[in-house]
Amino acid sequence: xxxxxxxxxxxxxxxxxxxxxxxxxxxxxxxxxxxxxxxxxxxxxxxxxxxxxxxxxxxxxxxxxxxxxxxxxxxxxxxxxxxxxxxxxxxxxxxxxxxxxxxxxxxxxxxxxxxxxxxxxxxxxxxxxxxxxxxxxxxxxxxxxxxxxxxxxxxxxxxxxxxxxxxxxxxxxxxxxxxxxxxxxxxxxxxxxxxxxxxxxxxxxxxxxxxxxxxxxxxxxxxxxxxxxxxxxxxxxxxxxxxxxxxxxxxxxxxxxxxxxxxxxxxxxxxxxxxxxxxxxxxxxxxxxxxxxxxxxxxxxxxxxxxxxxxxxxxxxxxxxxxxxxxxxxxxxxxxxxxxxxxxxxxxxxxxxxxxxxxxxxxxxxxxxxxxxxxxxxxxxxxxxxxxxxxxxxxxxxxxxxxxxxxxxxxxxxxxxxxxxxxxxxxxxxxxxxxxxxxxxxxxxxxxxxxxxxxxxxxxxxxxxxxxxxxxxx
Numbered sequence: 001x002x003x004x005x006x007x008x009x010x011x012x013x014x015x016x017x018x019x020x021x022x023x024x025x026x027x028x029x030x031x032x033x034x035x036x037x038x039x040x041x042x043x044x045x046x047x048x049x050x051x052x053x054x055x056x057x058x059x060x061x062x063x064x065x066x067x068x069x070x071x072x073x074x075x076x077x078x079x080x081x082x083x084x085x086x087x088x089x090x091x092x093x094x095x096x097x098x099x100x101x102x103x104x105x106x107x108x109x110x111x112x113x114x115x116x117x118x119x120x121x122x123x124x125x126x127x128x129x130x131x132x133x134x135x136x137x138x139x140x141x142x143x144x145x146x147x148x149x150x151x152x153x154x155x156x157x158x159x160x161x162x163x164x165x166x167x168x169x170x171x172x173x174x175x176x177x178x179x180x181x182x183x184x185x186x187x188x189x190x191x192x193x194x195x196x197x198x199x200x201x202x203x204x205x206x207x208x209x210x211x212x213x214x215x216x217x218x219x220x221x222x223x224x225x226x227x228x229x230x231x232x233x234x235x236x237x238x239x240x241x242x243x244x245x246x247x248x249x250x251x252x253x254x255x256x257x258x259x260x261x262x263x264x265x266x267x268x269x270x271x272x273x274x275x276x277x278x279x280x281x282x283x284x285x286x287x288x289x290x291x292x293x294x295x296x297x298x299x300x301x302x303x304x305x306x307x308x309x310x311x312x313x314x315x316x317x318x319x320x321x322x323x324x325x326x327x328x329x330x331x332x333x334x335x336x337x338x339x340x341x342x343x344x345x346x347x348x349x350x351x352x353x354x355x356x357x358x359x360x361x362x363x364x365x366x367x368x369x370x371x372x373x374x375x376x377x378x379x380x381x382x383x384x385x386x387x388x389x390x391x392x393x394x395x396x397x398x399x400x401x402x403x404x405x406x407x408x409x410x411x412x413x414x415x416x417x418x419x420x421x422x423x424x425x426x427x428x429x430x431x432x433x434x435x436x437x438x439x440x441x442x443x444x445x446x447x448x449x450x451x452x453x454x455x456x457x458x459x460x461x462x463x464x465x466x467x468x469x470x471x472x473x474x
Contacts, residue, residue, distance in 0.1 A: 185298025
């Protein structure tokens with residue numbers, strides 16, 4: 001039996017001039033069927049006809065008789081769990097499956113739309129900060145995952161972007177300090193998108209209950225308060241756009257780079273354009289213009305980036321050393337076992353343990369220790385016995401570097417019984433010139449295949465006529 005839409009199609013095709021044979025072919029019916037439909041009254045298409053035709057034949061819905069009951073329940077208590085609605089429907093006689101009823105509940109449950117608020121900050125009030133990363137393919141085919149830290153003043157839209165090696169707390173704090181200087185001052189509050197680098201624990205509503213102590217101390221040092229937003233919660237960020245997404249879309253995805261130095265050069269040019277030449281789309285004003293209006297509201301940093309120290313709790317080990325980031329920093333022997341605080345600067349480390357303190361150059365080579373001359377002498381004095389002192393002196397020499405190990409290996413195997421005297425002499429030189437100069441002298445001696453304390457002394461200008469440094473080592 002033909003439905004109303006098919007009969008209407010046949011009548012319409014004949015009306016526009018097609019033959020009965022053509023209509024039968026187009027409609028997929030027999031010519032006798034076409035002649036029968038033409039003898040019928042004209043079909044009038046209405047919404048009810050379309051609904052009747054589109055409805056498929058099948059079993060009646062098992063949940064429709066309970067639609068009114070479910071609607072009454074969810075209207076009375078919209079937060080009621082679906083499993084409880086299912087239980088009440090079964091008490092009322094429902095015998096169908098839970099999937100069909102859950103679909104009905106989802107269709108009838110009132111949808112709660114959360115009202116979002118977008119607000120504009122005041123001059124000098126807010127700044128936004130976030131890490132980002134993106135895969136960059138250079139023109140030579142080499143690919144690199146680039147990490148960057150972006151900051152923006154909320155009111156003026158002045159932006160700073162710096163490439164960074166990683167996304168740890170120290171990188172965040174030091175880059176943040178640099179960006180505050182570039183801003184021209186510190187705002188009242190710094191807003192962060194991701195709390196992992198600044199907070200350790202927080203409640204379900206996002207309220208921080210335990211800040212990262214290193215970050216918290218740095219915030220007090222620099223003089224700003226911090227707020228964190230939940231990731232993917234744009235309503236918490238005011239009228240500031242997605243900062244990382246904007247940097248990726250406006251810079252990284254729009255340009256091509258020869259190599260990393262070219263990327264850095266282009267980043268500097270792009271920041272110059274967006275800050276001083278191009279009006280901001282959100283405000284219609286060049287950020288540099290609004291920043292001049294905002295600058296009086298920014299406060300001078302309490303501490304400059306080069307003087308900013310991160311405060312890290314440590315302890316002095318039994319060997320009178322403090323281990324941090326894979327490096328050993330010496331302390332006086334009397335400080336062994338003391339709890340201590342390590343003040344981490346960009347270029348140096350200061351350790352305070354009770355009444356004892358020491359300042360070292362910050363070590364960057366993997367595993368490289370730092371031992372002050374006065375600590376070497378004190379450690380030797382604290383060790384009893386000639387044998388212990390000699391092995392400690394040799395250990396101090398080992399710490400000069402790989403060339404020192406090679407030099408001492410040759411020295412000991414050449415004179416298994418007499419190396420102690422030569423190690424004493426080398427240790428005196430170490431105390432005078434330091435490990436860096438000793439490493440260079442050891443390397444120069446090995447380059448001429450001469451394992452001689454006298455040669456090392458001459459290379460250091462400490463005894464006899466001074467020899468010239470081998471080419472490339474001067």
